[in-house]
């Protein structure tokens with residue numbers, strides 16, 4: 001079998017390195033470091049130590065008994081919500097920040113929209129004693145004062161970006177500008193399987209701990225591999241983390257679930273793989289949401305972590321080759337899943353993760369009683385409780 005990606009970071013026709021000349025030096029340096037230091041057994045041993053004793057891995061693979069009965073087959077939840085800082089993001093930030101330290105970097109930068117990436121980066125930087133600055137749009141700073149304070153508690157400096165729409169994409173632009181002038185001392189931690197090579201493969205590898213653990217755990221519990229793996233897709237890192245270690249097991253079907261927002265026939269969704277077309281965004285060729293002139297289309301989702309107009313190139317490759325199928329669930333269907341899982345299992349899922357749960361609820365008839373399904377519960381819902389109360393008109 002051909003290796004994906006190839007040495008140029010191509011997943012079939014997707015991926016690559018569409019970066020300005022000024023970024024080629026840091027990108028090559030990172031690529032060399034990742035494929036030497038990052039692949040060494042000492043590095044892996046040290047990272048595994050922190051994944052275990054700092055982040056709390058392995059996370060449980062939990063048999064959701066009542067939810068299984070409701071769906072009519074065997075449903076297991078991979079509990080990334082129980083990883084430290086509340087989502088799978090920590091798997092990647094520990095890996096990248098440790099690598100940066102080994103490269104002799106003294107400073108970390110990252111951008112933060114609204115997911116958990118900023119806090120997970122600040123935590124890893126505090127742990128490994130690197131300076132940390134997080135770029136965040138002014139609109140997001142105002143919307144998330146508690147998260148801003150959390151990052152500051154962890155010793156990070158939060159830079160409020162006042163340009164453009166003052167949200168995630170402007171924060172990314174500022175972080176890239178910083179990196180161009182600071183890469184000798186600084187590593188830029190990207191939070192998903194997006195961006196130029198080597199980020200998509202590196203982040204996938206760091207997140208693959210999810211799938212490797214799942215394989216062992218399901219073999220122990222059921223004595224066979226699952227029939228379906230289901231995960232939400234924003235940039236695509238928790239899904240690839242679960243899927244990738246099963247890539248060669250063709251009987252294990254992959255289902256990625258995007259955000260249909262207010263509906264796929266409206267302008268208010270983030271369903272890049274379901275509704276987008278190939279183009280270039282943030283240094284990589286992949287499906288993106290764009291208009292006829294190639295301008296990036298605004299996105300919407302009830303869950304901030306899925307609200308992104310691009311997706312990882314490996315997903316685009318899986319889509320075209322048929323290795324995975326992609327669906328999208330609406331905000332309303334997701335809210336329903338959020339409540340149902342909370343009531344049936346006593347587990348409040350992140351709104352992102354509730355997209356994956358919702359696919360099962362709306363497609364119950366597809367599954368047979370003997371089917372085994374693993375759902376990636378990418379994060380905990382505590383961060384979303386206030387927002388759900390607001391949407392549903394509950395006064396707190």
Ligand SMILES: *Cc1c(COP(=O)(O)O)cnc(C)c1O
Nearest residue numbers: 115234235236237238305352379
């Ligand atoms: C960031 C985030 C996501 C979406 O990112 P992926 O890279 O697609 O995994 C999903 N769930 C949670 C809880 C997140 O914080």
